[in-house]
Amino acid sequence: MNNPIGIMQGRLSAPRGGRLQSFPWDTWEDEFAKARDCDLDGIEWIFEEPAGENPLLQPEGRRRMETLIRTTGVRVPCVCADYVMEYPLVRVAGSELDRRVAVLRQVIACSSELTIPIVDIPFVDASAINDAAEVDQVAAVIASVADDAAQAGVTLGLETNLAPRPFDALLRRIAHPAVGITYDIGNSASLGFDPREELDCIGRWIVNVHVKDRVRNGGTVSLGQGAADLPVTLGGLRRGGYAGPLILQVARDGDEMAHARRNADYVRRMLDAEHVDA
Numbered sequence: 001m002n003n004p005i006g007i008m009q010g011r012l013s014a015p016r017g018g019r020l021q022s023f024p025w026d027t028w029e030d031e032f033a034k035a036r037d038c039d040l041d042g043i044e045w046i047f048e049e050p051a052g053e054n055p056l057l058q059p060e061g062r063r064r065m066e067t068l069i070r071t072t073g074v075r076v077p078c079v080c081a082d083y084v085m086e087y088p089l090v091r092v093a094g095s096e097l098d099r100r101v102a103v104l105r106q107v108i109a110c111s112s113e114l115t116i117p118i119v120d121i122p123f124v125d126a127s128a129i130n131d132a133a134e135v136d137q138v139a140a141v142i143a144s145v146a147d148d149a150a151q152a153g154v155t156l157g158l159e160t161n162l163a164p165r166p167f168d169a170l171l172r173r174i175a176h177p178a179v180g181i182t183y184d185i186g187n188s189a190s191l192g193f194d195p196r197e198e199l200d201c202i203g204r205w206i207v208n209v210h211v212k213d214r215v216r217n218g219g220t221v222s223l224g225q226g227a228a229d230l231p232v233t234l235g236g237l238r239r240g241g242y243a244g245p246l247i248l249q250v251a252r253d254g255d256e257m258a259h260a261r262r263n264a265d266y267v268r269r270m271l272d273a274e275h276v277d278a
Helices: 030-037 059-072 094-113 132-152 164-174 185-190 195-205 230-239 256-272
Strands: 005-008 042-046 078-080 118-123 155-160 179-184 206-211 246-248
Touching: 005 256, 030 042, 030 059, 030 256, 094 118, 094 132, 118 132, 118 179, 118 206, 132 155, 132 164, 132 179, 155 164, 155 206, 164 179, 164 195, 179 185, 179 195, 185 195, 185 206, 195 206, 195 230, 206 230, 230 256, 246 256
Parallel strands: 005 042, 005 246, 042 078, 078 118, 118 155, 155 179, 179 206, 206 246
Antiparallel strands: none
């Protein structure tokens, strides 16, 4: 299992405003060299408000991103559209929904220009799916942009709060080759899902993995300190032939680079350990 190991953007900079995750407006360029120095393969880009100011949507910003990717060798394997956490694609209709979907189409197009292969769309927390009507809306919205993604060479990775079988049913309903799953190990552990059941049910849809640990019904903690069964999960991914990125979306520690190195080493040791196949 020789998956590229990356890190969520902002995890190599001091947190902004006490937030666990946010776009590092002042230091995003520096993080490419920092990721290289931490022996990381990539950075998952964060797209959030103010959306129009994000370098991803600006021609000069994309040129600078392209230069940094080329000169450091650190790729951007995916974009995390945290924009939809503030402006969900559920519980909204009409012109406001159209506006939000238009922003998503921009993200897809700009990701394609930089050959970023995955756009993560989170349906968790404020954007969580709460009932059958919202499942219907998610299916319709994602189906409406799936062809655009396919033509752009981009895969949409849905991250949801759904249990394995309903999540599988949603993907079967959309039934589009440009739509898969971003699997968040920590979020699933917090919700009490069994990783064996999850991977058996939805493993074939997984296109991106967030490596994180959380306590049951609680927040993010250091890897190995929460409810996530990382040996079982990584072993299941390995047996299923998952070859995509493993993105560190870990708890904060203060010394961000040293913490990133320790977490990357932790994941590599687990991937190399004999018990990962257990």
